[in-house]
Amino acid sequence: MHGKDLDLLFNPRSLAMIGASGTPGKWGYIILLNILKGNYKGKVFPVNPKSDAIFGIPCHKTITDIKDDIDLAVIATPASSVPGVIDSCGQKNIKNIIVITADFSESGPAGKQLEKEVVNKISKYGMRLVGPNTMGIFSARSSLHILMPTIIPSHGPVSMFSQSGNVGVQMLAYGKQQNVGFEKFVSSGNEADLSAIDYLNYFYSDKDTRVILGYIEGFEENSTFLQVAKTISKEKPIIVLKGGRTEAGSKAAASHTGSMAGSSRINKAIFRQAGITETASSQELIDCAKAFVNYPLPKGNRVGIITRGGGWGVLTSDACAENGLEVPPLSADLISKMDNLLPKYWSRGNPVDLVASIMNDPLPACLEMLANWDGVDSIICLGSGFSSFGFEYAKDLEGSKELLDTLKRISDLFQMRTQQADPVFKIIGQLVQSTGKPIVSVALGSEDMLGKNVDQYGIVSFPTPGRAVRVLKHMNQYRQFIDSQHS
Amino acid sequence: MTAKATTMASPEKIIEDALQKGEKSLSEYDSKRVLAAYGIPVTLEKTVKNKNDAVSAAKEIGYPVALKGSGEQLSHKTELDLIDLDLNNDESVSRSFERLVNRTDVKVDEVLVQQMVKGTRELMAGLIRDKHFGPCVMFGLGGIFTEILQDISFRAAPLSKWDTIQMMAEIRGKKIMDAFRGKPPVNREALASILSKIGEIGLVHKQIIEIDINPLKLIDGNPVAVDALIVLK
The missing domain is CATH 3.40.50.261 (Succinyl-CoA synthetase domains)
Structure with a gap:
């Protein structure tokens, strides 16, 4: 005592x-x-x-x-x-x-x-x-x-x-x-x-x-x-x-x-x-x-960023650099593995910029490759979850019946997806366990909806990349303190 | 007169003498004697009261030297124009000594003949006594920009090796410690040792409430206290 x-x-x-x-x-x-x-x-x-x-x-x-x-x-x-x-x-x-x-x-x-x-x-x-x-x-x-x-x-x-x-x-x-x-x-x-x-x-x-x-x-x-x-x-x-x-x-x-x-x-x-x-x-x-509470500490300051949209990746890289976190280039081996899954024009770098696609989502497979790569200690996964932005407004549009029907079909497809949890949440939870690396999700949707979808998998998700980066910075600093006490 | 000789002085005695004289701070010379007693490298220097001693001190230290007028209440020597730098021969030392002792606006009791440390990289180190956490060591950019940039870091004494490493890493201008324009990098081991010794001084001598080493200059990458002030309770 x-x-x-x-x-x-x-x-x-x-x-x-x-x-x-x-x-x-x-x-x-x-x-x-x-x-x-x-x-x-x-x-x-x-x-x-x-x-x-x-x-x-x-x-x-x-x-x-x-x-x-x-x-x-x-x-x-x-x-x-x-x-x-x-x-x-x-x-x-x-x-x-x-x-x-x-x-x-x-x-x-x-x-x-x-x-x-x-x-x-x-x-x-x-x-x-x-x-x-x-x-x-x-x-x-x-x-x-x-x-x-x-x-x-x-x-x-x-x-x-x-x-x-x-x-x-x-x-x-x-x-x-x-x-x-x-x-x-x-x-x-x-x-x-x-x-x-x-x-x-x-x-x-x-x-x-x-x-x-x-x-x-x-x-x-x-x-x-x-x-x-x-x-x-x-x-x-x-x-x-x-x-x-x-x-x-x-x-x-x-x-x-x-x-x-x-x-x-x-x-x-x-x-x-x-x-x-x-x-x-x-x-x-x-x-x-x-x-x-939910995540292991990162073993170093190297962050892998994976994103469904280029700009968010850039902003997240900036925030990492400003907070003492490194965003290392991908190894040639990892690039060639991802080449098999992604279109020819993908970024071939860190951030891993996936090309947005509603069907055949390459995110889960690429995330797994990135998490298992020994070149990064933590990951920020941008755009997990299905945002409800973008189709709400379609309801108010005027136009030809053909256009409105098309919009309705797209809207329904999105609606269907947003009502389920993104499968990537489950994969994030599994990868945190298997790799011992914190994988922070960033999903740009309402916090209430995210809470419902995310917490059952024991994963950590924020609505903005800045919050994910600050948390990883703090975890990394704490890990450095722990290391210093054992050396 | 050299750093070696000054290590013989007892810091307790120096502080006690100053307190008995009712002084609120130690002279630059005595401040450095206290630092040197703890193994902190200081400039070679000697206090003199006549011109002949000034010249022989300069010869012994080796040219170039700096002369500083000192006396009670004269802790801001730059502002009072009491410093002559880069004196290269006997004649310039004599002229500087005359100028300093013949000042009528301020009372110069004695003159400090000091090893001239060249170099543009100026760091600083110091100590304050915080009412919550006791003696705290400070490190940062020194020289004329100290108060403008306030690029500094603190740690409470006693300092671990990790604490000293972090103090150096926390200042924005940390690159000043890397190899720079043909000059070698700072000897970080030596700098770390200076910081932890300042903390030790604060823990041992309760009568010291502040220490200022500014500038802390580099000779072949090794930090040396060029000016120092110890403030007493």
Whole structure:
């Protein structure tokens, strides 16, 4: 076990919701509802002196009235009452506390004082505290949804800590849309007791977590973040989004070095040094999570590009070059093999530019040849999936009956194809398994349609080549870090 | 007086003496003595207080030399016109010494006679003490473009070999380290060692809050600290 054991915090056998409410709109109502709707596996005890029952569950007047042992107390009462509530949790010997309530150190000197009082009590009773000012936690293992928004995340091997509640829960929602499943989540709030480093260590030791995400705004003074994160990333990838990246360097510094050392430059360096993948946007964070969960790392930076249309291949090559990825020329042997499948005028290079054809699609066979070639470490497959562009408008056209009939036939043919998954998705999935190379699909269609078609094959697909390239760049950088730790 | 001799100086003593005198930074000469104590190559140099010593120091170092006027509060020597470069003989050394010590607008306490390092490729290396992550080493393009281009990279100390390789790879102008216009490539092993030693200095000496080695020039591809400043807490 590294660091503090937070297993009972994330997987309590029983919990008390203090400040539970039967009044719709109150946080004590919404959170309790989310816990119940989320099918939490343990026992729930609402606590409110003014209610006999909430949602049909008997309500206790005080915490000490509860007969059962309680593993976790969730507090959503007004800030000034929180120290007293923690005292009664202490009497009840509850060791894990979540304070949802805001108006602590984030709001000014009085709140800071109140938070200090809370921390003193937490340490006196030997408790662990999430927050205050947190939007809650989630655990797939216990089906535990102590969350302010009404979201039921998809389950998967990704765990996330977030120094912003809003950004964090929105990543749960966005992840659900993008088929990225979560195992655990915590909005770390004011980090009065447990901090990002404690959660990192817990996710490291958690056997159900394979990929760690973080939204980070700041670090403590004399932080151990670098040492902790570096140890963890040797085994589990850590992918972060950093808020506050544009702070200017200290102007008071006396040397050149000092005047150029803005915290954003230092933070970037720390992430690189710790083997952390720093992403540029929330979308990139989830894109990377998806790829790191589903795909093996590329063994090098050489990318094979295969495309159903020339221009996209050119743009993808550019993006590769801009992101430190190499697009090597094909071997003579591979070219002659592909000559047998493709028209005489094919590109004979990388990108492998297939000539678009609705029938007798050469993509699957060529993709297999490219994936099995030892000259590339990863592949971007452009134009997989059948785009629904191009024939929708045909409905609105006017013209001769003959023309309209022809258009209708083409349109029907496309419609038929778009309703099935492109067979290439299945082949991509098989080739990732057999070659150990990440093959990222790029399909220019609506994301909803792609999600439906793609995820059953365990493959990673994006609607634009830029997103595929950025993900491969990050995977390649992480692989370089892993290699450097073994050399 | 040579780099060899200066390695005998104890960095603790140099720093302690400066702090006792209430100084906020070490002189160029003392800064380099601290660096040299850690095996960082610095220019051959000697501080002198009279003209005869200046000439004999120049002869010992070997022509050409540079002369720099130094004194308290004189850390920006270029802006104050306190540097004479490329002095090739006894007469020019004497003239430069006279010019520097006879300045009336600034107070020159002593003169640094220094090995002249030619070459157009200028790098820089340094250290800052970050409140979150402690001593962090910086590397980048040096000379007059340092602050214009800000082509730099950082790593927190202690630095692994991998960290130093990445620092060199991260700057946009990394080609400056390749063979260039008939000059050999940078000795990357030597450069890596300088970067990790700067980190070591930061870890050992808590009183040092910033280090600036700028420029770090190349002699046959080997980096040498030509100017240096160590800022104290």
